[in-house]
Every structure is written in C-alpha cells, then in structure tokens.
Amino acid sequence: MFMTRDHQAEKHKRTETAPMRPDTANYDVLLVGAGLANSMIAIALRQARPELSIALVDRDAQIGGNHTWSFHSSDVNKAGLELLRPMLEAQWPSQEIRFPRLKRVLDTGYNSMTSDRLHAAVIQTPGIDVMLSAPVARVEHDGIELGSGRHIAGRCVIDGRGAVPTNAxxxxxxxxxxxxxxxxxxxxxxxxxxxxxxxxxxxxxxxxxxxxxxxxxxxxxxxxxxxxxxxxxxxxxxxxxxxxxxxxxxxxxxxxxxxxxxxxxxxGDIKAFWSEGETGAARSGMRACLFHPTTGYSLPDAVLLAQRISESNAFDTSKIDHLVRHHSTRSWQQRSFFRLLNRMLFLAARGEERRDILERFYSLPTPLIERFYAARITSADKVRILLGRPPLPIPRAISHMSESQAMATVLQRAHGRSNG
Ligand SMILES: Cc1cc2nc3c(=O)[nH]c(=O)nc-3n(C[C@H](O)[C@H](O)[C@H](O)COP(=O)(O)OP(=O)(O)OC[C@H]3O[C@@H](n4cnc5c(N)ncnc54)[C@H](O)[C@@H]3O)c2cc1C
Known part of the structure; x- marks a missing residue:
C-alpha cells in the first residue's frame, strides 16, 4: 500500500498497486521495513530534520507487526523517553521478580508500548510517506525494487527488515x-x-x-x-x-x-556479521546487530540509533552506513562482558544452575541491575557481578571463557540439532 500524508486516514483501504505520485518516488531517506528501528528513525528524523523527505515501506499492512515492546525507564535517556512517550500503552513506577529464594520489588520504572500505538504515532506524524502491504524484493544503495517491479529511489537507504540468519x-x-x-x-x-x-x-x-x-x-x-x-x-x-x-x-x-x-x-565475529548479505544500503535494528546481548531486546538501541542518525548532518547511504557500522561495532566491543556471562548461563550452567545464576544476579543492588539492562555497566559492576559465592564450579566456568571456543561449540550443537 502506498500512502502520502494526504491519504493517511485511508491506509487500510489502499494497496501497493494504487498509482504512485511521480514526484514522491524519490526520497531523501528511504526506510526499508516499517518495524521498530526504522519507525523510530522516521519519527526522530521528522522532529530533527523536517526538511527531509522520508518514506517508510513494509510488506505488512500494519507498522511494527504484532508486539508489546517493554523497557526499563533507565534504559533510555530523557530525550529518548520523550520520543517514546506518545506511544506508551502503560507505565509503572516499579516492577517485581520472583525466584524460589528471592522475592523482590525493584523501584525502577517499567514501560510498554504496542505496535498499534507505534503505528498510530507514525501515521499521525506529518511528512512521512508510508507504503504498506508493499513487499520489497531488492535493496540497493540508491533505491529499492518492490515485489511489483516498481522502483523507488532514495539518497539514503536504510534496511531495517529485521534479523536474518547468520553464521557470524x-x-x-x-x-x-x-x-x-x-x-x-x-x-x-x-x-x-x-x-x-x-x-x-x-x-x-x-x-x-x-x-x-x-x-x-x-x-x-x-x-x-x-x-x-x-x-x-x-x-x-x-x-x-x-x-x-x-x-x-x-x-x-x-x-x-x-x-x-x-x-x-x-x-561472534562482528566484522563477519557486517560482511554477510551486503546490499550497499545502510542497516538498522536487529539487522545491524543492535540488541541487548542477554535479553535480545532492541528498543533502547533502536531509540539511541534514531537519535544518532537524526543528529547527523550527512544524509547519503554511505555516510549513514559508516555511522551505523561504527556504532554497532563499538557496541559489540563494549558488550563483550555480557557475552561472557551468556556463555556462563548457556554453556557452563547445567540443569537448574541457569535459574540460580539469575536469582543471584537479582540480589545485586538496583542501580547495577538498571545499568545491566541499559548495557552500561562499569568495571566495578563487572567485579561485583563476578564476586561472591559463584553459582558455578570455577573450572567449568573457566572452560567457557574463550569466545572462539564458544563459537565452535555452539555451531557444533546447532549442527547436531539440525541433523536430528
Ligand atoms: C513478540 C516480540 C516481543 C518483543 N518484545 C520486546 C520488548 O518488550 N522489548 C524490547 O526491547 N524488544 C522486544 N523484542 C525484540 C525486538 O525489539 C523486536 O524484535 C523489534 O521489533 C526488532 O526491531 P527491528 O526494527 O530490527 O525489526 P522489526 O521490528 O521486526 O521490523 C522489521 C520489519 O521489516 C519488515 N519486512 C521484512 N522483510 C520485508 C520485505 N521483504 N519487504 C518489506 N518489509 C519487510 C517486517 O514486516 C517488519 O515490519 C520483541 C520481539 C518480539 C518478536
């Protein structure tokens, strides 16, 4: 479905085969996939750079699919929270965890946003041309080809079509x-x-x-x-x-x-990740490896990337591609400790030890837990997480320290699973 801002109210009635205004087929910013990451970019860019023409294209009839996205109030900065506020379905001042030996209320705010609210926010933002029910067949650095064969040109093309299988x-x-x-x-x-x-x-x-x-x-x-x-x-x-x-x-x-x-x-190998499936376009969201290593959640990263991109002065594909790659690679490097903990959780822990590790983690001070979820832990936090009575035997934990060894182990396990 193709929609200009004049026709937004009719979005569910129109299809991609509807005639396209020739003058709108060339955009400053062409966002491929109207999921979480690209929708946040569209909204943030409209606020920061209203002079840019923006298009958002998705194969589905609804922006953002079928999700409830939640986040801790401490996961995003103040401007990020303001960006999200109109889309929030609910906000709570605290949250709770329950384990066999630990029940605790954390005085950290928790927030949820729904696909419906994201959809409405994008549609109500003037100046974003939304094309729904429009599967994209090919993505290039200067435009896209829809399943129908139609081409749309973009000076800056950002591919946010979600996660893809990876060997990296x-x-x-x-x-x-x-x-x-x-x-x-x-x-x-x-x-x-x-x-x-x-x-x-x-x-x-x-x-x-x-x-x-x-x-x-x-x-x-x-x-x-x-x-x-x-x-x-x-x-x-x-x-x-x-x-x-x-x-x-x-x-x-x-x-x-x-x-x-x-x-x-x-x-993993972030360089190999970025060299897979090159299209020439810039990337966003899960496709740019921007998610929390221990939860798989991507909302805080989506907001941060949208802020970074909207602060940029240069809107062509190669400049934004460079910005996102650099940001993703730096995040990957800064998050190596999370991958180490994940190896303890997934590779070293046996039976119910996974639950014991998390129960112990949740006994730590609230500000540390908040920094953990925001992926902003300090060196002192790392020491604090590792100190004390280890929930795992140390020799077993040490045997999973190496990232390259873990790659081999996990790939072997996946191979074993696919063979039966
Ligand atoms: C059910 C669910 C709940 C989640 N809850 C949370 C949460 O609470 N908090 C959190 O931080 N994270 C959560 N996540 C994880 C993560 O934030 C989401 O997966 C998030 O939507 C990823 O954002 P994205 O923009 O990278 O991809 P997506 O949001 O998946 O967007 C990709 C878009 O690309 C479109 N697309 C794909 N291929 C094509 C094509 N060929 N042509 C046109 N369009 C195409 C898809 O239709 C989709 O709309 C959740 C994930 C799921 C699945």
Missing part, C-alpha cells in the same frame, strides 16, 4: 508466547512481574512475565532461555493459561497472542 554469531535464545487476557474479575496485580521463576522448569530456564495493563487486562508470557530456537506455540500458550488459572484468574477472552524467538549472543 553463536546464539542462545529467549523464546516466548504471550497471551493478552481479559479476565472476568480483577487480577489484583499492581505492577509487572518481569520474572516469575517459581514455575516448573523446562527447556533451559523458564519464567513467566506478566504486565497488568488494567485491573482485568493482563499480558501473561511463558518464556524460556533455551539452547535451540524451536518454539511450540500451542504448548507455551497452554502453559501461560495454566499459570493464569493457578493464580485463580478467570479468563474471559484471549484478546491477542504474540510470540518471539530472540537472539542471545554467546560469541
């Missing part, structure tokens, strides 16, 4: 199915539980995540830190419902279901 990263997975439920009676919850790990453990480390959007509307997400990406959505949605029943919540309606398999980086 050794991964574990955070995978989940979330059900948004309307209950017959109030659930009595006042804040999110970001990890309820008191549940029976399967497939690595399991926890349930709950977001109480209203007194009777709640998102219940059955979540796993697993070695493999396979997701049995029926089984996980059954477990999410079982959790709700065990809490005594009477489910009236399942309003919505979402699911995800997010990458957790154990090791």
């Amino acid at each position: 990263l050794a991964l574990g997975y955070q995978k989940f199915v979330g059900l948004e439920l309307e209950l017959d009676e109030p659930h009595g919850m006042s804040r999110p539980i970001i990890m309820d790990a008191t549940v029976p453990q399967y497939d690595g480390y399991r926890f349930v995540y709950t977001l109480p959007f209203s007194s009777t509307r709640i998102l219940v997400e059955d979540t796993y830190y697993s070695d493999g990406p396979e997701l049995d959505s029926d089984l996980l949605s059954e477990r999410a419902l079982k959790y709700a029943n065990a809490k005594g919540w009477r489910v009236g309606t399942v309003l919505r279901q979402e699911q995800g398999v997010l990458p957790i980086t154990l090791a």
Whole structure:
C-alpha cells in the first residue's frame, strides 16, 4: 500500500498497486521495513530534520507487526523517553521478580508500548510517506525494487527488515508466547512481574512475565532461555493459561497472542556479521546487530540509533552506513562482558544452575541491575557481578571463557540439532 500524508486516514483501504505520485518516488531517506528501528528513525528524523523527505515501506499492512515492546525507564535517556512517550500503552513506577529464594520489588520504572500505538504515532506524524502491504524484493544503495517491479529511489537507504540468519554469531535464545487476557474479575496485580521463576522448569530456564495493563487486562508470557530456537506455540500458550488459572484468574477472552524467538549472543565475529548479505544500503535494528546481548531486546538501541542518525548532518547511504557500522561495532566491543556471562548461563550452567545464576544476579543492588539492562555497566559492576559465592564450579566456568571456543561449540550443537 502506498500512502502520502494526504491519504493517511485511508491506509487500510489502499494497496501497493494504487498509482504512485511521480514526484514522491524519490526520497531523501528511504526506510526499508516499517518495524521498530526504522519507525523510530522516521519519527526522530521528522522532529530533527523536517526538511527531509522520508518514506517508510513494509510488506505488512500494519507498522511494527504484532508486539508489546517493554523497557526499563533507565534504559533510555530523557530525550529518548520523550520520543517514546506518545506511544506508551502503560507505565509503572516499579516492577517485581520472583525466584524460589528471592522475592523482590525493584523501584525502577517499567514501560510498554504496542505496535498499534507505534503505528498510530507514525501515521499521525506529518511528512512521512508510508507504503504498506508493499513487499520489497531488492535493496540497493540508491533505491529499492518492490515485489511489483516498481522502483523507488532514495539518497539514503536504510534496511531495517529485521534479523536474518547468520553464521557470524553463536546464539542462545529467549523464546516466548504471550497471551493478552481479559479476565472476568480483577487480577489484583499492581505492577509487572518481569520474572516469575517459581514455575516448573523446562527447556533451559523458564519464567513467566506478566504486565497488568488494567485491573482485568493482563499480558501473561511463558518464556524460556533455551539452547535451540524451536518454539511450540500451542504448548507455551497452554502453559501461560495454566499459570493464569493457578493464580485463580478467570479468563474471559484471549484478546491477542504474540510470540518471539530472540537472539542471545554467546560469541561472534562482528566484522563477519557486517560482511554477510551486503546490499550497499545502510542497516538498522536487529539487522545491524543492535540488541541487548542477554535479553535480545532492541528498543533502547533502536531509540539511541534514531537519535544518532537524526543528529547527523550527512544524509547519503554511505555516510549513514559508516555511522551505523561504527556504532554497532563499538557496541559489540563494549558488550563483550555480557557475552561472557551468556556463555556462563548457556554453556557452563547445567540443569537448574541457569535459574540460580539469575536469582543471584537479582540480589545485586538496583542501580547495577538498571545499568545491566541499559548495557552500561562499569568495571566495578563487572567485579561485583563476578564476586561472591559463584553459582558455578570455577573450572567449568573457566572452560567457557574463550569466545572462539564458544563459537565452535555452539555451531557444533546447532549442527547436531539440525541433523536430528
Ligand atoms: C513478540 C516480540 C516481543 C518483543 N518484545 C520486546 C520488548 O518488550 N522489548 C524490547 O526491547 N524488544 C522486544 N523484542 C525484540 C525486538 O525489539 C523486536 O524484535 C523489534 O521489533 C526488532 O526491531 P527491528 O526494527 O530490527 O525489526 P522489526 O521490528 O521486526 O521490523 C522489521 C520489519 O521489516 C519488515 N519486512 C521484512 N522483510 C520485508 C520485505 N521483504 N519487504 C518489506 N518489509 C519487510 C517486517 O514486516 C517488519 O515490519 C520483541 C520481539 C518480539 C518478536
């Protein structure tokens, strides 16, 4: 679907075969994929550089797919929070974690934004030409070709079409199915539980995540830190419902279901990552390896990249490509400690030790936990995380220190899984 700002209200009625205004087929900034990262870039750029013409193209009929994106208030800077504010579905002043031996309330704000709100925010921002139901067949440094064969030119082309399979990263997975439920009676919850790990453990480390959007509307997400990406959505949605029943919540309606398999980086080669699948275009979001190594979450990185790009003076593909590569490579280097911890969690830990490691982590001071989620930990934080009673035998932990060794181990495991 092609849409100019004059026709935004009709967005769901039009298709990509609708005639395109010839004068809009050439843009200063052409954003390929209207997901989280490119939508944030579009909105931030409109605010900072209103003189630029911007187009956002997606194969789906809805901007941002089907997601609830959440983040800690400390994950983004003040300007970032302002950028996100119109899109927030809910904000809570605190959050909770539950483990067998540790129950704790963290006085860190928590926020959620939905695809619907992102969609509305983009549509309501004047000056962004949105083309939906428009699959992109080819991306180049100076334009794109749609599935229909139509070409659209761009001075700066940014490819944000989401994650692609890669051999350059050794991964574990955070995978989940979330059900948004309307209950017959109030659930009595006042804040999110970001990890309820008191549940029976399967497939690595399991926890349930709950977001109480209203007194009777709640998102219940059955979540796993697993070695493999396979997701049995029926089984996980059954477990999410079982959790709700065990809490005594009477489910009236399942309003919505979402699911995800997010990458957790154990090791990798960032140079090799960037040399895979070169199209000549710049990249954003998961496609630019911009996500938190331990959660697979990308909202804070998406906001930061949007801010960086909107501060740039040079809008051509090669300049923005250079900016994003540099930013992604630097982030990768600065986050090596997270990959080390992930190796402890995914490679060195056995049985229920994964849960023990996380339980110990959540006993640490709140500011450290906040810096961890914001991927801004200090050297002192690293020492603090490693100090004390180790949840793993030291020789086993040491045997997984090496990043290159981990690459080989994980690739071998993945090969084993695919062979049966
Ligand atoms: C269900 C779910 C919940 C998540 N929750 C959180 C969370 O709470 N917090 C957080 O920080 N992260 C979360 N994440 C992780 C991450 O933030 C999201 O995956 C995020 O959407 C990634 O952003 P992106 O822009 O890189 O890719 P996406 O948002 O996936 O956007 C890619 C876009 O490209 C489009 N596209 C792909 N191919 C083509 C094509 N050929 N032509 C045209 N368009 C195309 C897709 O339709 C899509 O709209 C979640 C992920 C999932 C799946």
